[in-house]
Amino acid sequence: MKTNSRKKVNIITLGCSKNLVDSEYLLQQLESNGYQVLHDSNQPSEIVIINTCGFINDAKKESIDTILQFEELKKHNKIEKLFVFGCLSERYKDELEQEISVVDKYFGVYNIKEVIESIGGHYKEELVGERMLTTKHYAYLKISEGCDRTCSFCAIPLIKGKHRSRPIDELVKEAEFLISKGVKEIILIAQDLSYYGIDIYKEFKLAELIDKLSEVKGLKWLRLHYTFPAKFPKEVISVMKSKSNICKYLDIPVQHISNKLLKNMRRGITKEQTYDLIKYFRQEIPGMALRTTLLVGHPGETDEDFNELIEFIKFAKFERLGVFTYSEEENTYSAINYTDDIPFSIKQARMDKIMDVQREISNSLNNNKIGELYKVIIDRREGDYYIGRTEFDSPDVDNEVIIKSENKRLRVGSFYQVRIKSADDFDLIGEIE
Numbered sequence: 001m002k003t004n005s006r007k008k009v010n011i012i013t014l015g016c017s018k019n020l021v022d023s024e025y026l027l028q029q030l031e032s033n034g035y036q037v038l039h040d041s042n043q044p045s046e047i048v049i050i051n052t053c054g055f056i057n058d059a060k061k062e063s064i065d066t067i068l069q070f071e072e073l074k075k076h077n078k079i080e081k082l083f084v085f086g087c088l089s090e091r092y093k094d095e096l097e098q099e100i101s102v103v104d105k106y107f108g109v110y111n112i113k114e115v116i117e118s119i120g121g122h123y124k125e126e127l128v129g130e131r132m133l134t135t136k137h138y139a140y141l142k143i144s145e146g147c148d149r150t151c152s153f154c155a156i157p158l159i160k161g162k163h164r165s166r167p168i169d170e171l172v173k174e175a176e177f178l179i180s181k182g183v184k185e186i187i188l189i190a191q192d193l194s195y196y197g198i199d200i201y202k203e204f205k206l207a208e209l210i211d212k213l214s215e216v217k218g219l220k221w222l223r224l225h226y227t228f229p230a231k232f233p234k235e236v237i238s239v240m241k242s243k244s245n246i247c248k249y250l251d252i253p254v255q256h257i258s259n260k261l262l263k264n265m266r267r268g269i270t271k272e273q274t275y276d277l278i279k280y281f282r283q284e285i286p287g288m289a290l291r292t293t294l295l296v297g298h299p300g301e302t303d304e305d306f307n308e309l310i311e312f313i314k315f316a317k318f319e320r321l322g323v324f325t326y327s328e329e330e331n332t333y334s335a336i337n338y339t340d341d342i343p344f345s346i347k348q349a350r351m352d353k354i355m356d357v358q359r360e361i362s363n364s365l366n367n368n369k370i371g372e373l374y375k376v377i378i379d380r381r382e383g384d385y386y387i388g389r390t391e392f393d394s395p396d397v398d399n400e401v402i403i404k405s406e407n408k409r410l411r412v413g414s415f416y417q418v419r420i421k422s423a424d425d426f427d428l429i430g431e432i433e
Contacts, residue, residue, distance in 0.1 A: 007080075008045035009119065010038040012070075014063050015053025017140040017189050017225075019086060023051050024131035026112050031132055033121035039134050047081045047119055048073075054088035054159060057327045063088040064100075071102045083107065085115055087159050109160060110145075129174040137377065137413030138185035138221075138395055139178045143171055143209065147191035149228065151255075152266045152333040153298060153326060156191055163192070165200050168209055175216045184377065184413060185221040186213065187394060194228040207235040214243040220415070221377070223394055225251040229277055230268035237284050247391040248285050251320075252277075253293035257312040258305035261298060266333060271308070278316045289392035291320035294354060297347030298326045299338035306350050313357055319365060320398050321358045323351050359425045366399070366423035373433060376401050376418040378410050386410045388418070390428075401428045408432055 009030050013023040026049070027037045038045055048070050052063035067084055074082045085107035089096060093106045107115050113123040133139055146160040175186055188210070190196065197205025206227075214222055222245055224236075229252050240246045256262055259271045281290060294313075296306065313321070325347035328340045376388040379395060386403045393399045401418055403410070410416060410432070418430035 006034065006036065007047055008036040008038060008043070009047040009049060010041050010043070010045040012040055012048065012050045012066060013134075014051060014066060015055065015059055015087065017187070018142055018191075019051050019053060020134060021131070021140050021142045021189070022086070022109070022112065024134055026051075026115065027132035027134075028127055028130050029112070029116050029124060030119075030121060032124055032127055033116065035119075035121070037132065044078070046079060047083070048079050049083045049085065049115060049119075052084060052086035052088035054086070054091045055155065056324065056329070060088055067096075067100055067103065071100055074102050081119060083115060083118060085109070085111055091155070091159050129170065130177055133178070133181055133183070135395075136182055137379075138187060139181075139183045140187045140189045141171065141175060141178070141213075142166075142189050143193065143196055144190040148195060149192060149268075150266050150333065152264060152338070153295065153329065155329040155332050158331055160191065163195050163199055165195075165197050165205075167200065168197075168205065168212060171209065172212055172216065175213050175219065179216055179218040182413065184219075184415075185223065186219060187223045187225055188213075189225045191226065192228045193224055193226050194232055204233040206233055207239045210236065210246060211239045211243070214239075214246050219245055221245060221247050221391060223247045223249055223391075225394065227252045229254055229274060232277060234280070237281070240288075241285060248288040249291070249392055249394070250281065250288065251291040251394070255293065255295045256298070256301075256305070256309060258301075258308045261301055261305050264300050264334075264338070265295070265298060271312075275312070275315070289319040290316070291394070291398065292316075292318050292322075294321065294323040296323060296325055296350040296354065297342045297344075299334060299341055301326075301342060301350075306353075310353065310357060313354065313361070317361050317365070318358070319362070319392060320394075321354070321361075322397070323354045323358075325351050362399075363423070363425045366425070366428055369420045369428060370423055371420065373417055373419050374401070374430070375415055376403075376430070377415050378403075378412050380412060381405070381410075388416070399426050399428060401430050403430050403432060406431075 011023050013020050031037050053059040073079045082103050084103050089106045090108035116123050144165045146163045147157045148163040257271050328335045374390045378386050378388045380387050388401045417433040420428050420430045422429045
């Protein structure tokens with residue numbers, strides 16, 4: 001029988017990049033305790049830890065299906081211990097303990113220390129901020145936890161609690177650690193980047209944070225995800241303009257444009273303010289890439305509201321756009337105060353319509369890039385092709401640049417000058433200059 005310190009631990013990560021960061025912290029701690037660690041692996045292991053997502057119905061279903069899959073392995077003695085933590089476990093711990101009792105223990109989102117101790121390890125304070133990276137040349141940096149927003153449809157505050165910023169010095173130190181491990185691109189994440197600093201510095205500090213992070217030696221690209229549109233701190237744009245290694249890219253989920261829907265969603269912003277904000281971005285940094293997320297089918301959304309949204313999409317011409325259909329989340333403001341009265345078929349049709357419109361916009365924007373030269377980072381090789389990205393694209397969610405190898409050996413994680421030769425709806429095809 002193996003001792004604890006020699007056993008293999010496989011961490012399965014579900015959900016968003018914020019969960020991935022938590023898994024990376026856990027991997028580092030476990031390795032320092034002498035465990036052999038795996039991530040999202042099919043290899044046999046004695047211990048499995050599942051990091052769950054509980055944000056929307058599809059994510060919850062994936063998490064439950066994964067738990068059930070490993071429950072079967074434990075029943076057949078293929079694994080010794082099975083632990084579950086993360087958002088789903090935080091929100092539904094009591095129900096999960098009753099329904100899937102084979103799991104050895106359930107933990108919440110902030111219980112990494114307890115997870116380690118439950119498998120016989122020791123949590124090491126000196127390793128706080130250090131991570132075992134699951135990606136080599138880019139990494140996510142979580143600058144805060146929780147959220148103080150009160151969006152009607154969102155369960156995140158119920159799961160994660162109030163907004164809590166991490167100190168600037170601590171984040172700079174972690175960025176330096178990431179760069180020392182070979183990271184070229186750091187992607188800032190949080191429930192809401194815009195709110196950064198208000199709790200510990202009594203004022204918004206995102207601009208100061210990105211200014212200091214941009215000075216970290218060796219950082220090639222710094223990218224911003226999840227900025228809230230209401231009262232957006234415009235000094236961020238001034239810093240972005242002044243620093244060449246801050247990507248001219250902004251992820252800003254507007255969700256809707258109808259004033260009635262924005263009010264019902266409790267977004268804290270109006271249609272007119274949203275239009276003005278998009279105009280401001282386009283004026284201040286021509287050519288910057290804007291990514292947004294939309295929500296259709298929220299209770300009360302009429303055809304007129306939806307048509308307003310379509311007109312807004314055509315005006316804004318977002319470089320990147322994602323859309324979700326509303327799903328009722330228990331104990332949220334919407335679930336308590338509204339009736340989910342829009343049939344799924346209508347929600348789906350509205351989502352499909354938006355993506356048809358966006359496909360045309362994306363195709364036009366991509367075709368305008370033909371003949372242009374871009375700095376591209378190589379993410380991976382697939383067969384005869386290398387796959388990369390420009391500064392206007394984030395990994396996993398945005399466009400990619402496809403480069404035929406043609407006997408040229410490119411290094412993953414390195415930058416190259418690429419001439420765009422052709423394009424389709426969501427990708428670019430290029431050649432090395």
